[in-house]
Amino acid sequence: METIINFVIKEKEWIFSGIGVFVLGLFIYGKTTNLSVKQKQKIRNNSTGIQANGDVNINTNKK
Template identity: 40%
Template sequence: MEILEQMVKLFTDNVEWVFSGIGVFVLTLFFIKNGVTKKQRVGDNSNNYMADRDINIGSKDDKK
């Protein structure tokens, strides 16, 4: 518990810094580093598509 108390004290003592531009930048880097990464293997002469949501492949004429 001592480490947790130290972290809370550090945060409360530096609230202005945490929410300043530098603090937001550091927190963003932390969350990006620990976030989900996506990797895709690509084969020779192939079409590969990756999207977070729906993806539509084809021409406009295919839509009804």
């Protein structure tokens, strides 16, 4: 932790310039958001649930 504090003190001009703020923003955004998609589904009363990470086509057979 001390090395991080020393780095911030030493590089404060770069960190708080436009580029530094952008890079820190990307870093913080990546840490605070879950980049993978998590899906939850509750199915009750003998229902059928379909869960997909995209388009779902049901009964698309043409006669």
